[in-house]
Amino acid sequence: MRLATLNDSTPDGRLIVVSPDGAHHAYAPVATLQQALEKWPARHDEMAAIRDFPEALDESRLRAPLPRAWQWLDGSTYPSHGELMAKAYGREATWSPIPLMYQRLSDRFIDPRGDVPLPDEAHGIDFEGEFGVLTQKVPMGIDADAAAGRIALLVQINDWSLRHLAAREMKTGFGWIHAKPASSMAPFAITPDELGSNWKDGRVTLALEVEWNGRPFGHPNGAAMGFSFPELIAHAATTRELPAGTVIGSGTVSNPDFREVGSTCIAERRGIEMVDEGAARTDYMKFGDRVRMSARTADGRRPFGTIDQRVVASSK
């Protein structure tokens, strides 16, 4: 089952169920995805039983499937990315048995085709292609086995970053505020069964294809996560309960053969250049630049739909 949210000018939009062929939709029996996640799996079962999709789907009206969330916790789980960045910046690369995770602003996810307003090109504007999960309510202290059963839906995320602001904030130990503006979400939130065997070991094992200004930039596979989504949920819930609709992210998708398959963020390409050539030569994004991201199955389907966005100057 694939769910999406129509723009109806309300903060949370109108939840719809998308037909199997992707061309039509039905209105969900509940107004918003947040409300559906609060009564999962009952709402799932009602929506999965829908067989009549009377409305034509207009993708240009789709918002982020969850336009805002009560929590958004992003991991950094791809070892090849962490090791490369440590090498590029002269930090010690140590594998940790504890996931890296940070608290992310959750009051908005930018629409998949929405412009991304940012204040300054000099901040080092970068995209980050990721996969994520939306959870049901999760009790404090859950273990990873039980956490697998709390995953309601899978999503695809563009986790915007302002790289030149990141190092200073990271050094404080307090994490990022300026370096992490609002994220974006691809239009379809999907149940894991939509992926068949490409939902495996709590990971999305699809290539995430990224284009920057129309040119292929990378297509690494999501399978290489050093921790599974259930492990990330258990980590997140160690000392807190998670509300329904919590978003948990994988961090930027990366593969060990990044020189061949490319990257899902500019920072990683710059890291490769620093290691291989002694200096980064690829610049970050400029206003007007576009990024396009979508995960693709072996038979050519794009289950999460496509993020296709332009960076623009914010006006004060």
Added chain:
Amino acid sequence: MRLATLNDSTPDGRLIVVSPDGAHHAYAPVATLQQALEKWPARHDEMAAIRDFPEALDESRLRAPLPRAWQWLDGSTYPSHGELMAKAYGREATWSPIPLMYQRLSDRFIDPRGDVPLPDEAHGIDFEGEFGVLTQKVPMGIDADAAAGRIALLVQINDWSLRHLAAREMKTGFGWIHAKPASSMAPFAITPDELGSNWKDGRVTLALEVEWNGRPFGHPNGAAMGFSFPELIAHAATTRELPAGTVIGSGTVSNPDFREVGSTCIAERRGIEMVDEGAARTDYMKFGDRVRMSARTADGRRPFGTIDQRVVASSK
């Protein structure tokens, strides 16, 4: 004007306006504080015009005035606290012209008299007494002068911390997840005019009285913030818009004469012991311990009411 939220078994509770004598209330013309903040100052003006308070106020039914928020950003703005902790832990203490701030979980604020469920005494359970503001919607890139006009209400916060989990997370640079469970909020959110001359230079210039298990622990004054609340809002909004109802915190209140006035968190007392005596001898909280916090005016009023809470073991 003082606002509070009655427990009516809904997630956001029922907003009420408290009478000047604190003994009665009227139902607000809008159901929740979040809704009021989204239409501020119009809702403020309607509520401030109320003269009839027909209901007896039952403080035991009061929740956090904002039971959940779309963003909660906490500062660490008291120089005496930062300098002491750096000295105690052998870090370099450097004054920064940029505020320290981190993204905090915002999906719940624990009720002022609610039990605080935590998984393990060994985590180093600590309270942190703070002041905070609730904002109207704030545009990206606002300056501090304009940010002053976006402050709707003042609040008092207990920012729970698990100290023994904090150092590891801080070293990652990603900020805290395990070390920062849900915070609590005192029952009354108040307009700045309620404080008269004790709202000065964008700071709450009241002593915050803290008792731990019935014994006085500290009563430092909120005035000593190294940055004002408008400066913190401007910092927070540098690369993001802030939604209505954003909570911005001062960090644990601290004064340079902490040896005389005491502290609002156990970590600071332990830091004093480490510096003065070579080792911390005050333990963190145990299950069953209580903490009580309220700011007091010179004439004995407690404008935010009182946080009075017990720490309990969470059940899986």
